[in-house]
Amino acid sequence: MSPVANGEAVSTATLPQLLRRNAQAMAERPAMREKDHGIWQPYSWRRYWEEARDFALGLAAAGFGRGDKLSVIGENRPRLYFAQLAAQSLGGVSVPVYQDAIATELAYVLNHAETSVVVAEDQEQVDKVLSLRAQLPNLKLVVYDDPRGLLNYDDPILKSFEAVKQQGREFGAAHAGYVDAAVDAGKPDDIALFSYTSGTTSRPKGVMLTHANLLLPAAAFAKAEQLKPTEEHLAYLPMAWIGTSLVSIALHLHIGFTCNFPEKPETVGRDLRELGPTIGLAPPRFWENTLTAVTVRAADSSPLKHRLFEYFRRVAEQTEQLKADGKSVPPHLRLAHAIGEILVYAPVRDQLGWGRSRVVYTGGAPLGGDVFRFFRSFGINLKQVYGATELSGLCSVQADGEVDPDTVGRMLDGMEARIHDTGEVQVRSPGIFHGYYKQPEASQEALTEDGWLRTGDAGFIDRRGHLAIIDRAKDVGRLDDGTSFAPQFIENKLKFSSYIGEAVVFGDGRPFVTTMLAIDPNTVGKWAERSNLAYTSFQDLCARAQVGQLVREEIRKCNARLPEATRIRRFLVLNKEFDADDDEITRTRKIRRGFVAEKYAAVIDALYGGAAEVELSTEITYEDGRKAVLESCLAIGDVYEPETPAFASTRILAGAAVPAAAGE
Amino acid sequence: MAVAATSATRTDEVQLAATGVSKRFGGVRAVEDVSISVRRGEIASIIGPNGAGKTSLLNMISGFYRPDSGSIVFDGTETTRYRPADIAHLGIARTFQNIALFGGMTVLDNIMLGRHVRMKSGVLSSFIYWGFAQKEEIAHRARAEELIDFLELQDLRKQQTSALAYGLRKRVELARALALDPKLLLLDEPMGGMNSEEKEDMARYILDVNEQWGTTIILIEHDMAVVMDISDRVAVLDRGRKIAEGTPGEVQRNPKVIEAYLGTGHERTERAA
Numbered sequence: 041m042s043p044v045a046n047g048e049a050v051s052t053a054t055l056p057q058l059l060r061r062n063a064q065a066m067a068e069r070p071a072m073r074e075k076d077h078g079i080w081q082p083y084s085w086r087r088y089w090e091e092a093r094d095f096a097l098g099l100a101a102a103g104f105g106r107g108d109k110l111s112v113i114g115e116n117r118p119r120l121y122f123a124q125l126a127a128q129s130l131g132g133v134s135v136p137v138y139q140d141a142i143a144t145e146l147a148y149v150l151n152h153a154e155t156s157v158v159v160a161e162d163q164e165q166v167d168k169v170l171s172l173r174a175q176l177p178n179l180k181l182v183v184y185d186d187p188r189g190l191l192n193y194d195d196p197i198l199k200s201f202e203a204v205k206q207q208g209r210e211f212g213a214a215h216a217g218y219v220d221a222a223v224d225a226g227k228p229d230d231i232a233l234f235s236y237t238s239g240t241t242s243r244p245k246g247v248m249l250t251h252a253n254l255l256l257p258a259a260a261f262a263k264a265e266q267l268k269p270t271e272e273h274l275a276y277l278p279m280a281w282i283g284t285s286l287v288s289i290a291l292h293l294h295i296g297f298t299c300n301f302p303e304k305p306e307t308v309g310r311d312l313r314e315l316g317p318t319i320g321l322a323p324p325r326f327w328e329n330t331l332t333a334v335t336v337r338a339a340d341s342s343p344l345k346h347r348l349f350e351y352f353r354r355v356a357e358q359t360e361q362l363k364a365d366g367k368s369v370p371p372h373l374r375l376a377h378a379i380g381e382i383l384v385y386a387p388v389r390d391q392l393g394w395g396r397s398r399v400v401y402t403g404g405a406p407l408g409g410d411v412f413r414f415f416r417s418f419g420i421n422l423k424q425v426y427g428a429t430e431l432s433g434l435c436s437v438q439a440d441g442e443v444d445p446d447t448v449g450r451m452l453d454g455m456e457a458r459i460h461d462t463g464e465v466q467v468r469s470p471g472i473f474h475g476y477y478k479q480p481e482a483s484q485e486a487l488t489e490d491g492w493l494r495t496g497d498a499g500f501i502d503r504r505g506h507l508a509i510i511d512r513a514k515d516v517g518r519l520d521d522g523t524s525f526a527p528q529f530i531e532n533k534l535k536f537s538s539y540i541g542e543a544v545v546f547g548d549g550r551p552f553v554t555t556m557l558a559i560d561p562n563t564v565g566k567w568a569e570r571s572n573l574a575y576t577s578f579q580d581l582c583a584r585a586q587v588g589q590l591v592r593e594e595i596r597k598c599n600a601r602l603p604e605a606t607r608i609r610r611f612l613v614l615n616k617e618f619d620a621d622d623d624e625i626t627r628t629r630k631i632r633r634g635f636v637a638e639k640y641a642a643v644i645d646a647l648y649g650g651a652a653e654v655e656l657s658t659e660i661t662y663e664d665g666r667k668a669v670l671e672s673c674l675a676i677g678d679v680y681e682p683e684t685p686a687f688a689s690t691r692i693l694a695g696a697a698v699p700a701a702a703g704e
Numbered sequence: 705m706a707v708a709a710t711s712a713t714r715t716d717e718v719q720l721a722a723t724g725v726s727k728r729f730g731g732v733r734a735v736e737d738v739s740i741s742v743r744r745g746e747i748a749s750i751i752g753p754n755g756a757g758k759t760s761l762l763n764m765i766s767g768f769y770r771p772d773s774g775s776i777v778f779d780g781t782e783t784t785r786y787r788p789a790d791i792a793h794l795g796i797a798r799t800f801q802n803i804a805l806f807g808g809m810t811v812l813d814n815i816m817l818g819r820h821v822r823m824k825s826g827v828l829s830s831f832i833y834w835g836f837a838q839k840e841e842i843a844h845r846a847r848a849e850e851l852i853d854f855l856e857l858q859d860l861r862k863q864q865t866s867a868l869a870y871g872l873r874k875r876v877e878l879a880r881a882l883a884l885d886p887k888l889l890l891l892d893e894p895m896g897g898m899n900s901e902e903k904e905d906m907a908r909y910i911l912d913v914n915e916q917w918g919t920t921i922i923l924i925e926h927d928m929a930v931v932m933d934i935s936d937r938v939a940v941l942d943r944g945r946k947i948a949e950g951t952p953g954e955v956q957r958n959p960k961v962i963e964a965y966l967g968t969g970h971e972r973t974e975r976a977a
Contacts, residue, residue: 188854
């Protein structure tokens with residue numbers, strides 16, 4: 041029953057070979073479940089293989105072969121996985137793309153990768169691809185999953201998934217054992233995947249990863265974390281994200297657990313709860329949003345419940361803090377914690393869908409320590425992992441009992457990290473990529489001469505041997521008095537506030553730190569409702585003086601936990617959210633700092649020029665690519681420190697041993 | 705092949721024929737001697753200024769009003785004197801201008817209610833539940849789930865309809881009408897009060913219903929762009945009378961229609977436009 045392969049078997053296998061093995065070793069066990077028509081519909085391992093095989097035959101009949109590229113575009117759907125494995129079975133390459141990419145981005149990636157087959161989820165995606173057809177000379181076939189609304193399309197390039205499989209079965213009747221032979225011919229060093237990096241600096245780059253690149257880190261991770269075939273996982277993050285490819289393809293095939301797909305993005309919350317996954321991986325954004333949702337729901341409940349929640353939340357925080365410091369927890373706190381477990385923690389875990397979770401991970405970017413501690417204190421075993429697309433996603437994880445918010449844990453078996461003189465983290469791993477597609481110079485620059493990957497992250501290795509990441513190396517800056525500061529560290533502290541959605545912090549080469557932030561429309565909207573503040577639109581809400589005051593208070597709370605020199609002095613509430621369609625953040629929601637600084641140069645000038653407001657005209661892009669210009673005048677706020685320096689120094693001179701209350 | 709499938713649903717066979725129907729309310733002549741015929745599988749629109757008699761005509765087709773004179777024939781059955789419930793049994797479903805959902809019930813329950821017409825188990829067997837009634841319930845739930853999938857209401861299944869936004873309630877109402885498995889669907893201003901994005905979505909759903917199940921659709925709508933975009937044929941009413949009928953292009957060029965909408969002296973307006 042236990043199909044966990046040993047390391048040796050993995051290093052000589054390809055993804056389709058593992059699929060075929062699973063289809064034999066655990067034929068009738070569910071490989072996937074998709075919630076459809078209100079019911080979780082299982083797909084066995086046998087079915088997974090048969091679907092991939094038949095689709096591969098269909099692709100072969102259409103002339104797809106070794107080295108050809110197939111792109112999937114859409115939400116997580118079984119057929120999009122069948123298609124990727126089908127392409128890889130024939131020695132082809134899977135190129136998943138972001139389902140919310142706008143036309144120009146999509147055209148760039150599909151062209152750059154020379155994709156010849158696109159498998160699209162539905163009419164929306166088909167329309168997007170067909171509208172770009174004139175720009176896609178390599179495109180030969182567009183396959184759709186959901187036929188809805190596509191009945192009247194008579195474009196010969198367009199076929200249904202079933203039609204391709206049907207052609208495949210006819211082709212297969214004439215070519216017995218075709219796919220098996222192709223799978224046998226596959227080598228672990230064949231390219232399996234192009235993962236286009238979101239690129240915080242430039243156009244996306246196609247990271248080439250081999251079967252071995254993906255499988256070796258997956259195997260090392262499975263071993264370190266003792267993952268079993270009985271795990272349940274819910275896959276709902278973009279298929280183009282390397283984390284998805286790693287978990288829902290490589291780890292999934294390697295271990296043979298069950299991968300579940302939600303009904304649609306809006307139902308993820310409920311689907312999580314119904315399913316109760318045992319493992320999970322999500323970027324910081326997800327955890328920040330979840331925390332916000334919990335806080336909002338607690339505030340919306342009855343006063344008694346709200347007070348209970350707040351009380352036990354403090355109990356949990358204190359207990360967690362004591363444990364983290366290695367101190368013993370006093371009996372009364374232990375008792376309170378036990379009551380809290382019954383009244384608050386377990387129900388919250390259950391509501392969030394993590395009631396059965398053994399371990400969940402955050403990765404992709406640093407998660408603020410406060411958010412991290414919240415989940416751990418509520419009994420969710422949240423751990424940090426570290427990786428990069430160029431490392432096939434993963435190279436380190438925190439071991440149980442060694443979890444803390446400041447590090448990303450130890451390197452996995454077979455991987456090493458070192459800190460270069462510049463402070464940059466460099467990693468050696470079997471997951472290191474085979475270069476950027478068609479960009480040999482960039483590929484060469486990414487590696488050191490002795491074959492270590494330059495991650496571009498600044499970090500250090502602590503005395504336990506844990507790797508700690510500070511920020512992107514190029515983002516770590518200095519104020520003009522020489523104080524070094526890491527913008528992301530401060531931003532994460534700001535984002536701990538449920539009212540602040542996204543924030544960019546400035547300060548490199550400046551006298552003090554400032555921020556431009558976007559409020560969270562849901563929480564601030566609810567807050568406005570509760571405080572009887574009428575507003576007409578998001579822009580109107582952002583411009584309200586009361587909202588400015590609210591944000592100022594939140595910044596003060598954040599300042600209280602920052603060193604004196606790097607406290608935020610001035611801020612501006614932006615009247616739009618940061619949007620990937622406007623290139624301000626990447627599709628994985630990382631701030632594109634350089635771009636933002638350029639686009640909002642007027643704001644930065646005003647923040648440091650002492651102006652009370654700034655005229656701003658911003659271009660916004662709609663989802664369909666249309667553009668519009670937003671003209672507005674935004675107010676800039678000052679964050680006053682409560683105690684004046686003169687007063688504080690008097691007290692110190694007078695010898696009063698009262699420490700000045702920081703911030704508040 | 706795909707094109708052939710569509711033309712198969714659009715036939716010349718008349719599915720609904722209203723001949724010379726009139727309706728008065730006291731001294732008001734709401735509808736006067738109007739004849740329209742709708743072919744199987746087409747999307748027909750009825751347009752006209754406020755008070756032109758559009759909704760009254762729809763009410764007569766669905767049995768809410770009885771015509772004072774004239775006749776209505778649906779699928780070969782004269783339905784002029786039928787009650788609304790009997791007409792529903794024949795396969796005509798409708799939605800309302802001001803949404804008529806059960807606000808205290810969930811989206812799913814509202815849709816299941818639409819299946820009621822198609823349920824056969826009686827009071828006794830429903831009471832016992834196991835056996836026939838259970839089997840039937842499961843079959844009907846499966847159909848309700850198809851509609852939830854079709855209209856993308858998955859995340860709202862268990863929500864009370866009164867708590868939903870206006871555009872969503874319109875969509876739920878459409879789902880309930882579709883739950884009857886209608887042969888003819890009457891939609892009274894399905895896009896009234898919607899923003900342009902919601903309108904686009906609704907237009908797509910209407911086209912998809914027509915394409916997927918070949919359902920004949922009669923549509924009352926004020927948004928001319930939508931009407932001209934999705935209708936096969938358009939009938940124009942003005943003060944209770946039919947003043948024009950034809951393809952969207954024909955109707956748009958018809959001087960009587962222009963007059964009804966813009967009043968006399970329209971030429972100047974037109975030139976200015």
